[in-house]
Amino acid sequence: MTAALPLAVLGVDWQVLVDAIGLGAVYALMAVGIGLVFGVLRLVNFAYGQLIMAGAYALAFASQWDWPLWSAVIFCFAVVIALSLAMDRAVFRPLRTQSPAVMLVATFAVAFLLQSIALLAFGPLGKPASSLGYLNRPVTIGSVDIRKITIVAIIVAAVCLVAVVLLLERTRVGLHMRAASMDFRTARLLGVNANRVIGSAVLVSALLAATVSVILTVQNPLVTPDFALRDTIIVLAGVVVGGMNRLLSATLGGFAIGFVSGLLGGALPTDQSQYLPSFVFGLVILVLLIRPAGLFAKGGTQVERV
Amino acid sequence: MRSRGAVQLGGPLLLVALAALLGSFASTSTEIYFVSALVSVTIVVALYVFVGNSGVVSFGHISFVAVGAWAAGVLSVPVAEKPAIMPYLFPFLRDHTIGNIPSLAIAAGVGGVYALLVGLPLMRLSGLAAGIATFGVLEITHNILRYYEKIGPGSNTFSSVPETTDLLQAAIGAMLVIGVAFGYQSSRFGRLLRATREDPAAARAAGISVYRQRLVAFTLSGLLAGFAGGLYVHLLPLNTETMYLDLTFITLAMLVIGGMTSLWGAVVGALAVSGLDSLLAEAENGLDIGGFAIDLPSGTRIVVVGALMALVLILRPSGLTGGRELSLDRWRRRPQIPQGDPHREDLHRRLRSGWLALCGEPRHARRRRGVGVRPLPGARRCDQPGRAAALGGR
Numbered sequence: 001m002t003a004a005l006p007l008a009v010l011g012v013d014w015q016v017l018v019d020a021i022g023l024g025a026v027y028a029l030m031a032v033g034i035g036l037v038f039g040v041l042r043l044v045n046f047a048y049g050q051l052i053m054a055g056a057y058a059l060a061f062a063s064q065w066d067w068p069l070w071s072a073v074i075f076c077f078a079v080v081i082a083l084s085l086a087m088d089r090a091v092f093r094p095l096r097t098q099s100p101a102v103m104l105v106a107t108f109a110v111a112f113l114l115q116s117i118a119l120l121a122f123g124p125l126g127k128p129a130s131s132l133g134y135l136n137r138p139v140t141i142g143s144v145d146i147r148k149i150t151i152v153a154i155i156v157a158a159v160c161l162v163a164v165v166l167l168l169e170r171t172r173v174g175l176h177m178r179a180a181s182m183d184f185r186t187a188r189l190l191g192v193n194a195n196r197v198i199g200s201a202v203l204v205s206a207l208l209a210a211t212v213s214v215i216l217t218v219q220n221p222l223v224t225p226d227f228a229l230r231d232t233i234i235v236l237a238g239v240v241v242g243g244m245n246r247l248l249s250a251t252l253g254g255f256a257i258g259f260v261s262g263l264l265g266g267a268l269p270t271d272q273s274q275y276l277p278s279f280v281f282g283l284v285i286l287v288l289l290i291r292p293a294g295l296f297a298k299g300g301t302q303v304e305r306v
Numbered sequence: 307m308r309s310r311g312a313v314q315l316g317g318p319l320l321l322v323a324l325a326a327l328l329g330s331f332a333s334t335s336t337e338i339y340f341v342s343a344l345v346s347v348t349i350v351v352a353l354y355v356f357v358g359n360s361g362v363v364s365f366g367h368i369s370f371v372a373v374g375a376w377a378a379g380v381l382s383v384p385v386a387e388k389p390a391i392m393p394y395l396f397p398f399l400r401d402h403t404i405g406n407i408p409s410l411a412i413a414a415g416v417g418g419v420y421a422l423l424v425g426l427p428l429m430r431l432s433g434l435a436a437g438i439a440t441f442g443v444l445e446i447t448h449n450i451l452r453y454y455e456k457i458g459p460g461s462n463t464f465s466s467v468p469e470t471t472d473l474l475q476a477a478i479g480a481m482l483v484i485g486v487a488f489g490y491q492s493s494r495f496g497r498l499l500r501a502t503r504e505d506p507a508a509a510r511a512a513g514i515s516v517y518r519q520r521l522v523a524f525t526l527s528g529l530l531a532g533f534a535g536g537l538y539v540h541l542l543p544l545n546t547e548t549m550y551l552d553l554t555f556i557t558l559a560m561l562v563i564g565g566m567t568s569l570w571g572a573v574v575g576a577l578a579v580s581g582l583d584s585l586l587a588e589a590e591n592g593l594d595i596g597g598f599a600i601d602l603p604s605g606t607r608i609v610v611v612g613a614l615m616a617l618v619l620i621l622r623p624s625g626l627t628g629g630r631e632l633s634l635d636r637w638r639r640r641p642q643i644p645q646g647d648p649h650r651e652d653l654h655r656r657l658r659s660g661w662l663a664l665c666g667e668p669r670h671a672r673r674r675r676g677v678g679v680r681p682l683p684g685a686r687r688c689d690q691p692g693r694a695a696a697l698g699g700r
Contacts, residue, residue, distance in 0.1 A: 113612030
């Protein structure tokens, strides 16, 4: 209860706190997905949200065709992985040697391209994805109503994070990924296969994207072309605020921005809640000014060209 | 030297004049495409002043366009009509109305001041942090303009702004902005900033303050973007959603497709993409070309532009113009870039980009570094060929 005391001053109750942790958990997953690819490719993937969007559309179509749940989820994973590998092959690979600025703009273009294709193909109105709808019902713990999906999201995020850590720490391909994200050229000289290590990073990040799209479609069953777009922008800000150079700090940054926006959303009075994005991004800019290398980064600031 | 500058400035101006001339022959319904293409040129050139010269991508420039549009729009709606569309305005905004030209000047001023205020803290950042922070500026600006109804119409559309941006005004505006951008990039400030783009470490070592140079460009760029916003709001009724991600995307696409690092590229990109976009817009409404009826589903435009941008980035990352200024030398014999030798390729790139113009005499530098670097054939393309030297060699 001691932790709740300063929060109580802000007018935050347990309800808001749990929701904020749930949001933070989902954003942390997205941050890992973005951070893994950034580690090996030095590429900020703006189009990450569109992977999630594609997965969400897969779920929506599966529920429209009345597929059983397991096949819907497999379909979602298959779509996201295929799109992600295609993106790597068609866009990231030719651009690998370009400057970070070019890659940033390129992924921005891909994001817009995918979004507008979705708009063209599926229309602006949105499709419902309802196969996991029962997870949206609340359970009451003490005096707090918590949606089941929030609990599921927190557990799934924790499991995924542990799995990623185990992958990075205990397997050979994880070792290669860590080596590549420290120094790609030296790693290659020591026998790390560039295409394989990048491919596996892209694959893991696609698995995470698919997981996130399952969770997000439960929370927000109406799938539109700009599904997860805003979340991606916020997570990108979180990743940069946390510190891009280490996966851990990027993940913490993702969690922190989700947690803080959840808390602020609950704490702001109703007439000011429409200014939530301003508060969140104002905070982002403030933190970047105080610690340009990242809130959780260690070591001095290093100059990087974009 | 002087003639080269004349070509570099004259080319873009001529292109804009041609577009305007073509537009003046067009029917009233197609004229709007030409006018908005010219306004796009203004926005893209404003964006270029910062992004092109500094090499730092900004996702926040549309906020300066938006702020300029808001300033010009709020002030030029007739007093009698203000209470109907903007009932909550501050009294001093409610009780005054100004004309077309003063409103454009105020738009530019507001854009510049806002960019300066934003830039003072933000230009200290570099790399990704800067990119994401400019995104934050866009989000904040969009959010505040959308909900703060004391300074504008909020989420409503800006109606009743006098539509004074016709073909002539748009053309003059675009030419003005091109002139300012050219003046800046040929000035000492512009050269210093481009030096920091090519090699930040060497530029710092030569005593250039990256922060100050970027701030100057950011402010100027915000000023021009605000002016463009003023032109835009006088062209058609806007709302906050017009001034958001889509416009950010399309203007960045124009700049990248044309060639991020040159004024010529910015103008060519803006006009080429606008032209394509208008054609597709017509095709979405049903178009008849040589007996073929083309009827595209709406939304095709942004797919095509997005695909084009991705393709250009993959196949030709320096853009249609190669990121070079217009030059008549191009059609004479062109020196080949030596392939296969990274050192010489790098040297060529630097020689062409003009950053070596900062340096001393070649022989002098050669002697000091003790390396046998001779000016290469590409040195002809340097801004100051006689003074080119390979100070930046590794």
